[in-house]
Amino acid sequence: MAQIEDPPCSDLQRQLTLFKCGRTHLFRVRTGIHESALPPETKEPILLPQSNITELFILHVHELNHHCGAEQTLIELRKSVWIPKGRSTVKRIINNCCFLCRRNNAKPFKLPDFPPHPDYRVNKPNHPFEN
Numbered sequence: 591m592a593q594i595e596d597p598p599c600s601d602l603q604r605q606l607t608l609f610k611c612g613r614t615h616l617f618r619v620r621t622g623i624h625e626s627a628l629p630p631e632t633k634e635p636i637l638l639p640q641s642n643i644t645e646l647f648i649l650h651v652h653e654l655n656h657h658c659g660a661e662q663t664l665i666e667l668r669k670s671v672w673i674p675k676g677r678s679t680v681k682r683i684i685n686n687c688c689f690l691c692r693r694n695n696a697k698p699f700k701l702p703d704f705p706p707h708p709d710y711r712v713n714k715p716n717h718p719f720e721n
Contacts, residue, residue, distance in 0.1 A: 602674065608637060619672040635672040644673060648683045657691050660684050 602608070607620040617637040624633055638644045652663045660681045673679055684691055 606637070606672070606674070631670045632668075635668065635670055638671045638673050640674070640679070644679075645683050645687065647671070648673075648680055649687055652680075652684055652688060652691075657688065657694075 608617045609620060610616070611618050611634075614636075618634040619637055621633060621635070626633065638647065648663065648667065651666050652658070655662060655666055658666075660677070663684065664676055664680045667673065667676065667680070
């Protein structure tokens with residue numbers, strides 16, 4: 591669906607060595623691990639372009655993995671899909687869209703510096719009951 595809305599440009603096709611799968615008619619990425627014993631969806635992941643569907647999929651994988659960090663989410667994503675600029679996209683989505691992670695990673699409120707005490711509170715009076 592995301593590939594239909596935003597098909598990859600020719601520069602991206604050349605850079606990522608994309609090809610169209612015969613069965614699904616989706617663009618896949620040729621990786622350098624063809625000879626490995628990994629599953630075929632890991633060897634040739636599906637390309638997910640920048641779109642709202644991709645953002646929702648990233649959040650879904652992030653939540654399935656119990657709100658793990660951006661690196662672990664990217665590792666889980668790369669088992670089946672390839673996202674251009676993946677690391678920065680995953681970081682941006684997690685930091686901006688996952689409210690639970692935003693709340694857990696929030697910095698505490700920084701109190702402002704206390705002002706100095708006024709002179710009449712610091713200096714000792716000469717006589718009692720002068721103030």
